Amino acid sequence: MANLNLLQAINQALDIAMAADERVLCFGEDVGGFGGVFRATSHLQEKYGKARCFNTPLVEQGIIGFANGLAAQGSTPVAEIQFADYIFPAFDQIVNESAKFRYRSGDLFNVGGLTIRTPYGGGIAGGLYHSQSPEAYFAHTPGLKVVVPRNPHQAKGLLLAAIRDPNPVLFFEPKRLYRASTGEVPESDYQLPLGEAEVIKEGSDITLLAWGAQMEVIEEAAELAEKEGISCEVVDLRSILPWDVETVANSVLKTGRLLISHEAPLTGGFAGEIAATIQERCFLYLESPISRVTGLDTPFPLTLEKEYLPDRLKVFEAIKASVAY
Amino acid sequence: MTTTTSSLVHSPAFLKGDEFSIDTFALLKQDGSLFEGAAPPDLDRDKALRIYHAMVFTRVLDERMLAAQRQGRLSFYMQCTGEEAAVIGSAAALDDEDMIMAQYREQGALAYRGFSCDEFMNQMFGNERDYGKGRQMPIHYGSAKLNYMTISSPLATQIPQATGYAYGQKLAGDGHCTITYFGEGAASEGDFHAALNMATVHKVPVIFFCRNNGYAISTPAVEQFAADGVAPRAFGYKMRVIRVDGNDVLAVYQATMEARRLAVEHNQPVLIEAMTYRLAAHSSSDDPSGYRSKKEEEAWREKDPILRLRRWLESCDWWSDEEEKALQERLRREVLETMKAAQKRPAPPLDSLVTDVYDTPTPQLNEQLAKLEAHIRLYPEAYPKSASRRSAEGSAGAPGAENGQGGR
Numbered sequence: 001m002a003n004l005n006l007l008q009a010i011n012q013a014l015d016i017a018m019a020a021d022e023r024v025l026c027f028g029e030d031v032g033g034f035g036g037v038f039r040a041t042s043h044l045q046e047k048y049g050k051a052r053c054f055n056t057p058l059v060e061q062g063i064i065g066f067a068n069g070l071a072a073q074g075s076t077p078v079a080e081i082q083f084a085d086y087i088f089p090a091f092d093q094i095v096n097e098s099a100k101f102r103y104r105s106g107d108l109f110n111v112g113g114l115t116i117r118t119p120y121g122g123g124i125a126g127g128l129y130h131s132q133s134p135e136a137y138f139a140h141t142p143g144l145k146v147v148v149p150r151n152p153h154q155a156k157g158l159l160l161a162a163i164r165d166p167n168p169v170l171f172f173e174p175k176r177l178y179r180a181s182t183g184e185v186p187e188s189d190y191q192l193p194l195g196e197a198e199v200i201k202e203g204s205d206i207t208l209l210a211w212g213a214q215m216e217v218i219e220e221a222a223e224l225a226e227k228e229g230i231s232c233e234v235v236d237l238r239s240i241l242p243w244d245v246e247t248v249a250n251s252v253l254k255t256g257r258l259l260i261s262h263e264a265p266l267t268g269g270f271a272g273e274i275a276a277t278i279q280e281r282c283f284l285y286l287e288s289p290i291s292r293v294t295g296l297d298t299p300f301p302l303t304l305e306k307e308y309l310p311d312r313l314k315v316f317e318a319i320k321a322s323v324a325y
Numbered sequence: 326m327t328t329t330t331s332s333l334v335h336s337p338a339f340l341k342g343d344e345f346s347i348d349t350f351a352l353l354k355q356d357g358s359l360f361e362g363a364a365p366p367d368l369d370r371d372k373a374l375r376i377y378h379a380m381v382f383t384r385v386l387d388e389r390m391l392a393a394q395r396q397g398r399l400s401f402y403m404q405c406t407g408e409e410a411a412v413i414g415s416a417a418a419l420d421d422e423d424m425i426m427a428q429y430r431e432q433g434a435l436a437y438r439g440f441s442c443d444e445f446m447n448q449m450f451g452n453e454r455d456y457g458k459g460r461q462m463p464i465h466y467g468s469a470k471l472n473y474m475t476i477s478s479p480l481a482t483q484i485p486q487a488t489g490y491a492y493g494q495k496l497a498g499d500g501h502c503t504i505t506y507f508g509e510g511a512a513s514e515g516d517f518h519a520a521l522n523m524a525t526v527h528k529v530p531v532i533f534f535c536r537n538n539g540y541a542i543s544t545p546a547v548e549q550f551a552a553d554g555v556a557p558r559a560f561g562y563k564m565r566v567i568r569v570d571g572n573d574v575l576a577v578y579q580a581t582m583e584a585r586r587l588a589v590e591h592n593q594p595v596l597i598e599a600m601t602y603r604l605a606a607h608s609s610s611d612d613p614s615g616y617r618s619k620k621e622e623e624a625w626r627e628k629d630p631i632l633r634l635r636r637w638l639e640s641c642d643w644w645s646d647e648e649e650k651a652l653q654e655r656l657r658r659e660v661l662e663t664m665k666a667a668q669k670r671p672a673p674p675l676d677s678l679v680t681d682v683y684d685t686p687t688p689q690l691n692e693q694l695a696k697l698e699a700h701i702r703l704y705p706e707a708y709p710k711s712a713s714r715r716s717a718e719g720s721a722g723a724p725g726a727e728n729g730q731g732g733r
Binding site: 025051052054056057059061062064065066067068069070071072073074075077089092093096097100102104105106107108110112142143145167195242245246 | 461491503
């Protein structure tokens, strides 16, 4: 065990994956000698050489097109998109190519080796284009897996699983927590399951559901609520696609209430999908309407970032409203 | 840090970009004789005939399948007519283990590799023997055993993928390269530029083969780019480039042989621009009379690449009228018979709707399939393809079960 921050945990996962399998390659803008703008790929080029860890030209559609080809060839590319806000030039390669490669060929070919890492989320004064949470766009694309870790231990285990999963995985890294989140991380090579949510605190009055950096927020809100005598069950969805309906539904069957929180805008956000499924599964057990605490339906702001974000106080108020409904 | 050494000058002189004129490499005249001073490539009789057979097969298949589409047997078709030399001449210059990542009009390359008439038909009819399990429109072929990547409709996406695939081949050190085909229209997509730039930066063994066939559906090349074709773009990427008469199979063959040597021996990517003409419509849904003249088409019909090669083969005493007649008859019969058989085969099983989305279907997919099966039991007459299969087999099969058609 070592105390690592989230970036160090990711770096360690990449290091382990590259050491264990020479087909694993890491590349993207500034990923090579510099080690990435956040330094997630630090020292990998020194250790594994320029052929396996390298800079690419500044062209996201090219990075993912190149990665799709490599994965189809049998390599295990781990491509970095410098910010999730800049993933959209690669949208066609991801949704029309990565996601459909196996299906359209009848499993003659696949890009299962592909992992796309990208930092997402606000809280770092990044304004419109260094703050977005685009997970819902990709959740609408069968064939992709979408994963978001909440802390260093989770990040390492989920990233190793993503790299080795036989399907293309989009791995959204909460950049606000890159250095802010620290914790004990085993030095060993371990994997955490994709597609499985985790109940991180049991409770009886309401289920609080989130993923990634938003976990910290709902945990703080749960503490505030506990002081008011409200028992919260806190669940980390971990995988947005495919998502773990069973764990969420079982929790809601027990508590009778559900609150979902994400930074992305409300309309079309993934909370809507969860709410629709859970009301279908748990209709007669619900004590109150499913609550969503999210970003506003605006582009991501700068100066008023704090006002925009679904912080612990907004979640706390929504918990009380749900319980008092 | 810049990658060029540039002298300082002290007056604002703009370069026009036409300082280089790009010649066209050609060996064979339309009468089947070689140009003066042109030497034939190293091509023996067997290989020349393998190329010719693939060209004739492709022409026959295209004629017959367009007719089948017109008769309503087939939903859609795309012909390679006029471009057989470009596509097959280049494929013939490769090792059969080299990867082909095509656009969609390169069925000739697949025929050259040995895809059978039956395999073509099963894909077009999307029946239970289609490797793609009936999921894609006709002509979206793929074959793992013949190293032919399954076709994807979005244009140009295969070009940066080819760069990546070839980078993997380079790391594997297996001595193979990748060729990717695309039209002059697709070369306007951003993916084209990304792919060529990454290929020279990373020194990748990939051949970019542009079929400049004059039209992107109805848009003529002069409205696609102001420059002298696609070839000059290579200079911007410091890439080797050659322009070739795309209707001259010998020139295409030799140019691609040399490109392959550069790619495999020197990790030097190459751009080939083959000047040709799409004699047929863009697809069965298109009517060229709305945007080009019969006269223009006739002028290109005179440059038929198959006839040109046939005349050369005859001049070598490798081919005769009798052999031609027998080949035409055999191929027409084969196409007709395999078409009839493929059309009768059942649709893929219902569970193929949810397999291959992921390596194994998710719980959600299994749930959705079960719901669908129950619905089809309620209204079997509304879903005859799967309902008849159900009653014939008793069950639509377990989700996630291998149906044995993929075959690596």
